Amino acid sequence: METSSTRFPANVREAFADQQLQRALRNVPTGFIKKRAAARDRLPEFDRLRDAARDIKNHTLAHLDLYLERYVDKVEAVGGSVHFCTSADQARATIIDLCKGLGARTVTKGKSMIAEEIDLNTALSAAAITPVETDLGEYIIQLRGEHPSHIIAPAVHLNKDQVEADFRRVHSHLPRDRVLEEASSLVNEARQVLREKYLASDVGITGANFLIAETGTSIIVTNEGNGDLTQTLPKAHIVLASIEKLVPTLEDVSTILRVLARSATGQEFSSYTTLSTGPRRPGDPDGPEHYHVVILDNGRSNMLGTQFQDMLRCIRCGACLNHCPVYQAIGGHAYGWVYPGPMGSVFTPSLIGIDKAGHLPNASTFCGRCEEVCPMRIPLPKMMRAWREREFEAHLTPQSVRWGLGVWGFFVRRPALYRLLTGIGARTLSAMAGRRGRLKSLPLAGGWTAWRDLPAPSGETFMAQWKAKKP
Amino acid sequence: MTTSTSKDEFIERLRRSLKVSGDDKARRQAVAARLAAHAPNLVPERATGDAAHRTKLFIEQASAVQTTIDQVKTAAAIPAAVAHYLRQHNLPQALRHGADPLLKGLPWKKGAPSLAISEGRADPADDVSIAHAFAGVAETGTLILCSGADNPTTLNFLPETHIVVLEAGDLVGTYEEAWARLRARFGEGVMPRTVNMITGPSRTGDIEQTIELGAHGPRRLHVIIVGK
Numbered sequence: 001m002e003t004s005s006t007r008f009p010a011n012v013r014e015a016f017a018d019q020q021l022q023r024a025l026r027n028v029p030t031g032f033i034k035k036r037a038a039a040r041d042r043l044p045e046f047d048r049l050r051d052a053a054r055d056i057k058n059h060t061l062a063h064l065d066l067y068l069e070r071y072v073d074k075v076e077a078v079g080g081s082v083h084f085c086t087s088a089d090q091a092r093a094t095i096i097d098l099c100k101g102l103g104a105r106t107v108t109k110g111k112s113m114i115a116e117e118i119d120l121n122t123a124l125s126a127a128a129i130t131p132v133e134t135d136l137g138e139y140i141i142q143l144r145g146e147h148p149s150h151i152i153a154p155a156v157h158l159n160k161d162q163v164e165a166d167f168r169r170v171h172s173h174l175p176r177d178r179v180l181e182e183a184s185s186l187v188n189e190a191r192q193v194l195r196e197k198y199l200a201s202d203v204g205i206t207g208a209n210f211l212i213a214e215t216g217t218s219i220i221v222t223n224e225g226n227g228d229l230t231q232t233l234p235k236a237h238i239v240l241a242s243i244e245k246l247v248p249t250l251e252d253v254s255t256i257l258r259v260l261a262r263s264a265t266g267q268e269f270s271s272y273t274t275l276s277t278g279p280r281r282p283g284d285p286d287g288p289e290h291y292h293v294v295i296l297d298n299g300r301s302n303m304l305g306t307q308f309q310d311m312l313r314c315i316r317c318g319a320c321l322n323h324c325p326v327y328q329a330i331g332g333h334a335y336g337w338v339y340p341g342p343m344g345s346v347f348t349p350s351l352i353g354i355d356k357a358g359h360l361p362n363a364s365t366f367c368g369r370c371e372e373v374c375p376m377r378i379p380l381p382k383m384m385r386a387w388r389e390r391e392f393e394a395h396l397t398p399q400s401v402r403w404g405l406g407v408w409g410f411f412v413r414r415p416a417l418y419r420l421l422t423g424i425g426a427r428t429l430s431a432m433a434g435r436r437g438r439l440k441s442l443p444l445a446g447g448w449t450a451w452r453d454l455p456a457p458s459g460e461t462f463m464a465q466w467k468a469k470k471p
Numbered sequence: 472m473t474t475s476t477s478k479d480e481f482i483e484r485l486r487r488s489l490k491v492s493g494d495d496k497a498r499r500q501a502v503a504a505r506l507a508a509h510a511p512n513l514v515p516e517r518a519t520g521d522a523a524h525r526t527k528l529f530i531e532q533a534s535a536v537q538t539t540i541d542q543v544k545t546a547a548a549i550p551a552a553v554a555h556y557l558r559q560h561n562l563p564q565a566l567r568h569g570a571d572p573l574l575k576g577l578p579w580k581k582g583a584p585s586l587a588i589s590e591g592r593a594d595p596a597d598d599v600s601i602a603h604a605f606a607g608v609a610e611t612g613t614l615i616l617c618s619g620a621d622n623p624t625t626l627n628f629l630p631e632t633h634i635v636v637l638e639a640g641d642l643v644g645t646y647e648e649a650w651a652r653l654r655a656r657f658g659e660g661v662m663p664r665t666v667n668m669i670t671g672p673s674r675t676g677d678i679e680q681t682i683e684l685g686a687h688g689p690r691r692l693h694v695i696i697v698g699k
Contacts, residue, residue, distance in 0.1 A: 024679070031680035045515050052512045059505070065485045065493060066502040072478060074660065084481035085474075093474040136686055137677035153677060160679050183678040187686055194687065199595055214506050215662045225673040225688025228628045232665070243485070248502075249509040250653075254646040258515070265676065268532060269611040272688070273668040281664050285569070285592040286625045287618060294475075297484065304488035 001119045001147065003352055005336035008359035015330040024157050025331050032322035035266025036373070042268070049258050054377045056252045057244075057313040061304065067213040067246045068295075074216025078278030080291040088118035091296050095120060095205070095238060096127045098292055102236050104129055104202035110220060110227035111135035112207025113151055113316060114240050114296055116338045117351075120205070131205075132197045134226040136190050143170050149332030151339065152264050152318040157331045160186070194226070204230035204288065208241035209315070210256070211293075214249040216277055218293060221260065223271040231276065236290035239276070243300050244312040256315060259375035264317040299351040307386055311346050313376040320370035320380060326363050335360060342370035346383040354387060358396050361387035419463055426457035506660075511647040518610040518644035525609040525642050526696065532612030533694060536671030537684060542696045546573060546636075550582025552695055553601065553634060557586075560691070562632055563598045567591065571603040571621040574636065593625035600626035601634040605656075606649040607642040607694075611670055614694065615649050618665035627667050633689035635669075639698040 004011060015021055040046045060067055072082045083098075085091035099107060107124065109115065109131055121142070124131045133142040137154035141147065143166045148154030155163070164180045167189055180186055206227050210219040218239045220227040231237040247253045261267040279291040303309055321327045321341030332340035337357070339347050345360040361384040370380040391397055392405075411418045433439050433456030441449045448454050460468075486493060517528065530540050543552050557564055565587040568574040579588050593600055602622040606615040614635050618624045627633060643649050646668075657663060673688030684690055 027680045031676070043515060043517075045513060048513055049515075056512065062489070063498055063502050065482045065489065065491065066498060068482060068485065070502070070506065078664075082478070083475040084478055086476050086481065086484065090474060090476065097474055134687065135677070136675045140677070153680070155677055156680070163678055183681045184683050186678055187675060187683040191685065191687060195595070214509060215660055217662055223673070224675045224686035225628050226686065228624070228667070229687055232624050232628065248505050250650040251509050251511045251647055254650070255512040257646070267670075268536070269613055269668070269670040271536070271669065271671050271674055273613075273670075275662065275666040275668070277662040277664060277666075279664070281619070283620050284618060284623070284664060285620055286623045287664050295481070297481065301484045301488045304485065305490055 001116055001338055003337045003348075003356055005348060005352070005357045005360060008334065008336055008363065011334035011336055012330050012363075015334045020159060020162065021157050021331050024159050025328060028156065028322055028328055032266065032318070036263060036319060036322070037266075039262035039266040039268065043258075043262065046259070046262065049255060050375050050377055053256045053259050053375060054313060056247060056255060057376060060246055060248060060252075061244070061309060061312055064243060064246060064304065067248060068243065071211055071213040071216055071246060074213070075278065075291075075293055076216075078216060080216070080278040080293060082293045082295060084295050084297075086297045088296075088298050091118045091240070091294055091298070092120060092123040094294055095240070096123060096129070098236075098238060098294075099124070099129050099203055100127070102203055102290065104236075106130045106132060106197070106201050107203040107205055108132050108134050108198055108201040108230045108234065109138070110204070110206035110222065110230045111138050111154065112205070112240050113148070113338060114207055114242055115205065116148060117298065118296070120240075132194070132201065134194050134198065134230050135222070136187065136224060136226070139190060139194065140166060143167075147333070147338070149340065150318060150321060151316050151343075157333065198229045198233050201230075201234045203236045203238060204232075204234045205238045205240060206231050208239050208245050208293075209260070210247050210253050211241055211245045212248075212250060212253055212275075213246055217275045218277075219253065219273065219275050221257070221270045221273050223265075223267075225272055228272055228274055231274075232287055235288060236292065237276065237279070237288035239291075239293045240296065241293060242296045242298070244314070260315055260317055263319040263373065263375040303350050308346065308350050308383060310378050311343070311350065311383060313378055314343055314347070315376060316343075317375055319373040319375065323369040323373045325365055325367060325369075335363075342380045342384070343378070346378075346380055346387065349387050354391050354394060355396055358387075358391045361385075361391070419461070422461050423464055426461050427459060429456045430459045432456065509650075511645075514645050514647060515610060518608075520644070522639070522642070522699070525644055526639065529607055529609040529612050529642055529696075532609065533671070534612070536612060538612060538671050538692045538694055540694050540696065544698065546697050547578055547582070549577050549636060549695055549697065550579045550586065554583035554586055556634070556693055557599065557632075560632070565589070565597075566599050566601055566634075567593055567597045567626060567630070568601045569620060569622045569626060573603050574601060592623040593629040595629060597630045599632040599634065600630040601636065602626050604635050604637045604641060604694075605666075606652055607637045607696075608646055608649055608668075609642060609644050610646065613646075613668050613670045616667045616669065617653075617663040618667075619663060624665045624667065627669065628688045631685065631689055632691045632693070633672070634693045634695065637694055637696050639696055642696070
């Protein structure tokens with residue numbers, strides 16, 4: 001997918017000005033956050049399960065080569081094929097070759113963030129193969145020519161009336177006077193329209209939440225059942241999965257599943273967790289005749305063995321997005337690539353480069369809520385800081401910031417001088433603010449005071465007060 | 472396939488990044504041991520208890536996600552229970568099941584004389600299906616169904632109403648217990664083509680986070696628990 005991460009500041013200004021978006025974003029805290037908290041409270045072992053889930057992924061990543069070997073052997077033993085792709089280009093070409101080989105003209109798709117990452121739909125269309133998204137949220141944004149704004153709720157940036165307008169525009173074969181005001185009538189209409197698409201499809205493409213090495217199994221987790229119709233009805237099922245989806249055993253995946261839905265939607269378990277192992281067996285009356293797995297690296301192996309390896313524990317639950325004050329304010333599109341929010345701010349620079357995604361690790365208040373809620377205990381703030389350091393070292397930080405940090409660095413290495421100057425500064429600001437205790441404007445601080453008053457220091461610095469109070 | 476990378480080259484990249492070699496015996500042993508042991512990790516307390524506790528918990532958890540539950544004493548009572556459920560919800564008296572011996576052997580003519588029964592995979596026109604669960608998991612009110620001629624996967628997703636027969640003896644506490652039974656039935660490291668874990672009817676929250684049932688799969692999921 002093309003990135004607009006480089007123009008993040010402009011994206012943010014547009015997001016703030018977008019009234020529709022701001023209205024839609026109000027649903028995020030009320031929906032996801034309360035439901036997750038309730039699910040966590042219902043399971044006393046929740047935090048210990050997070051520790052166990054983290055340990056499973058750490059072990060798997062440290063032995064990823066061996067678990068991948070085993071997984072491939074198991075898939076091939078039941079008649080499936082595995083294709084290895086190091087880049088997005090290679091993955092697109094592989095999938096198109098497979099589709100052409102199967103004589104496919106239409107493919108249905110389950111929700112896959114990796115398919116977004118490699119911009120699969122554009123490539124399929126260019127090869128005269130029609131992709132049909134079947135997850136309701138994905139279907140809606142496909143109609144609009146947009147990308148997902150959330151990794152589990154792709155259309156969270158939209159309101160009901162926008163969806164109604166799109167359905168009336170695209171489903172022009174249906175009666176004009178039909179009633180579409182309720183969410184239920186929109187869901188029903190999508191159900192009817194997409195039912196035909198499933199039945200007409202030649203190939204079903206899904207992502208994978210997990211790959212199990214023990215059994216050669218791929219897993220999808222959905223609530224709608226769209227992924228199941230996608231992979232069961234056509235003659236071929238193509239699974240698109242990245243290397244970090246591997247887990248050793250059924251027991252290990254069970255542990256991680258216990259924290260996935262609870263963290264994502266606050267459900268005890270998603271409606272459908274489906275384990276697929278190879279193509280149709282002798283005697284099976286249904287299921288795909290062909291089963292292909294496309295394994296994608298696309299920059300991930302470069303994270304192994306580095307301080308960013310922990311990011312590969314991510315199970316894409318979206319909890320860090322939901323709890324992030326920055327995401328809540330600007331939504332997902334402003335981040336400018338597939339993965340928004342804190343996980344994206346760490347992951348995106350790894351995949352597309354810090355030169356393009358440098359703004360993202362800076363879009364954080366470091367409040368730490370992302371790490372607090374992460375089911376895999378990924379130290380997201382620490383890794384955002386690491387990216388900021390790399391950005392600085394690569395001389396990508398703006399000149400004014402580098403100059404400012406240089407000046408600060410000079411003084412902070414000279415404590416006596418630093419204390420003297422901060423003392424003078426604190427008293428000056430305090431005097432300027434007067435009894436109100438706030439400043440309406442201040443030279444060099446326009447970025448702050450344009451939007452809100454700057455609280456002034458109370459008069460003395462912390463160090464001065466500490467010295468005075470020490471017995 | 473010429474477009475993709477070879478397996479060896481792909482895995483070698485991982486090894487370079489991890490700074491490991493493929494013939495490190497200790498690493499191979501660690502992996503082989505974990506796969507062979509497939510030991511359970513931490514398992515929630517809530518799922519431990521006797522059969523009565525499991526049944527109660529299963530019903531609680533399943534009901535919380537809009538699964539409806541019926542309990543019958545013997546399999547012979549299933550046809551009448553099915554006919555009653557369909558009448559109650561004003562649904563067509565027509566039903567599809569697979570080659571499952573339990574379902575095929577039920578006294579349908581006697582218990583539900585007006586019910587039209589057909590056998591095989593689901594047809595897009597089918598309104599109601601019935602399947603026999605491999606297991607039920609009390610922990611989250613989850614059903615486990617295995618693909619094959621006995622219970623074809625399409626029965627679980629195409630019809631608007633999905634009825635599932637769960638034998639009380641197949642109701643376990645945790646997912647891990649279900650996997651142990653799966654290995655006992657199919658063998659170590661062997662899986663049926665599809666294993667469906669189903670927890671409630673199909674739903675979506677994609678429009679303004681309002682939960683709507685019946686997104687693409689069944690609108691109704693009804694479980695009949697048989698026996699004690």
